[in-house]
Amino acid sequence: MNIPGEIREPFDRLFGEMRPKLHRYCARMTGSVVDGEDVLQEALAKAVEALPDAGPIANPEGWLFRIAHNAALDFLRRRAREKAFSDEDLDMIVDPVNPTVDRQAAAAGLHTFMRLPVAQRSSVIMMDVLGYSLQEIGTVLDTSIPAIKAALHRGRGRLRQLADEPDDRPPPRLSAAERLLLDAYVDRFNARDFDAVRDMLADEVRLELVARTRLAGRKEVGTYFHNYSRVQDWRFVPGFVEDRPAVLVRDRDDPAARPSYFVLLGWQAGKLLTIRDFRHARYVADGAEMSIL
Numbered sequence: 001m002n003i004p005g006e007i008r009e010p011f012d013r014l015f016g017e018m019r020p021k022l023h024r025y026c027a028r029m030t031g032s033v034v035d036g037e038d039v040l041q042e043a044l045a046k047a048v049e050a051l052p053d054a055g056p057i058a059n060p061e062g063w064l065f066r067i068a069h070n071a072a073l074d075f076l077r078r079r080a081r082e083k084a085f086s087d088e089d090l091d092m093i094v095d096p097v098n099p100t101v102d103r104q105a106a107a108a109g110l111h112t113f114m115r116l117p118v119a120q121r122s123s124v125i126m127m128d129v130l131g132y133s134l135q136e137i138g139t140v141l142d143t144s145i146p147a148i149k150a151a152l153h154r155g156r157g158r159l160r161q162l163a164d165e166p167d168d169r170p171p172p173r174l175s176a177a178e179r180l181l182l183d184a185y186v187d188r189f190n191a192r193d194f195d196a197v198r199d200m201l202a203d204e205v206r207l208e209l210v211a212r213t214r215l216a217g218r219k220e221v222g223t224y225f226h227n228y229s230r231v232q233d234w235r236f237v238p239g240f241v242e243d244r245p246a247v248l249v250r251d252r253d254d255p256a257a258r259p260s261y262f263v264l265l266g267w268q269a270g271k272l273l274t275i276r277d278f279r280h281a282r283y284v285a286d287g288a289e290m291s292i293l
Contacts, residue, residue, distance in 0.1 A: 011051060014060055015044055019211065020283035021130060022068045028125045029072040031114035032242055033288040034264070037210060037281065043071040065140045069122065076118060105129055105159055110242075110287055111169075112162050120155030123148050128156070172243040172291070179238075179293075181267055182245055186236045189247075194225040202271035210281040221275070236263075239292040248290055249279070259292075261285050 019040065026043070027036030047067050057063050105128030113121050122141060126132045132140070137148050174182065181200075188196040198218065207215040207224055215221050228234070232252060239248040241262050248259035261282045266274035278284045 008048075008051065011047070011060070014064065015047070018061065018064055019044075019281075020286070022065065023281075023283050024286065025065070025125055025130060026068055026072050027284075027287060028110055028113045028129065029069075029118075029121060030075055031110045033110065033284045033286070034242060034244070035075065037278075037284050039071050039075050040068065042075075043068040046071060059139070062136065062139050066142070069140055072122075073118070105156065108159055108163070109289065111167075111289070112159065115162060116155050116158055117151075119143075119147070119151040120158065123151040124155040124159065127152060172240045172245075174245055174293070177270075178245055178267070181270065182238045182247070182265070182293075185265065185272070186238050186247060189228075189236050192229060194229055197225055198222055200272045202268060202273045205272055205275070207275040207277070210276065210278050210284070212280045224275070224277075237292050239290060242289050246290075248292060259285065259290055262288070262290065 022043065023033075023036055023040050025036075026039040027033045030036050030039055043064075047064055050067070105124050113125065116124065123137060126137045126140065127134070134145050134148055138145055141148070185197065185200060188194075188200075201218050201221060203218055205216070205218060205221050207221045209215075209224065215224060235250050235252045235255065236247045237250060237259070239246055239259075239262075241248070241264070244264060247263040247265065249261050249263065250259050251257050261278045262285060263278065264274075264276040265272060266276075
């Protein structure tokens with residue numbers, strides 16, 4: 001799509017500045033940092049498509065958030081046919097400003113947010129996690145202030161209840177074959193034996209360097225390993241992200257620190273078919289459930 005530079009450039013800057021904040025919203029709406037990134041990419045693509053016909057945009061941030069919100073709802077409908085606003089009775093109750101409630105919401109895990117109805121979830125995220133006002137939330141969600149107040153009151157109450165419940169989900173597991181493949185990839189990468197890593201690639205391997213580029217085929221993807229060979233700020237460890245087998249990436253000089261980003265791998269017949277590297281999208285690790293094997 002041919003969009004004049006004077007229109008596209010300021011929005012490209014806005015997209016870059018807003019990307020971490022939009023991801024925090026999308027991840028909590030979908031219950032997954034990975035699904036949240038998928039929704040965010042869909043929203044940004046829709047925003048670019050809408051630019052030529054959008055005309056002057058008085059509130060670009062609100063406009064972009066509205067697109068992201070609608071993309072999240074589309075995702076939820078596709079996944080579970082979940083309604084945007086349930087048949088809740090509206091009331092005028094709203095919790096007073098309460099730092100404890102704000103902290104509970106901001107610290108709640110993505111899995112916990114998924115236990116709230118969509119209306120409560122979106123309202124609590126926008127106010128207590130992202131700091132938007134009732135008026136701003138109403139504009140993005142296209143709903144009334146009384147409805148938002150009701151959703152906030154109920155959502156905050158439910159979060160308080162959930163905070164006291166134990167997490168009884170079973171721990172993630174890997175098959176022996178999956179563990180061998182993951183360990184081999186990590187060991188070869190840490191040894192900087194990138195020729196051995198390339199030997200693991202399928203001919204049709206696809207790579208996404210999130211927020212940066214996409215590559216396909218062994219030859220193109222080979223340049224990705226060359227770029228890693230030129231930097232020293234990483235050490236790989238095998239683990240899980242949201243129950244998905246993953247490579248967790250730690251700071252080489254601070255091995256005790258929380259992983260700063262991760263890489264998802266997909267295998268087919270013992271060969272590496274997909275690589276999704278979040279090195280340039282480290283905001284995705286914010287709130288991610290990560291565990292080390």
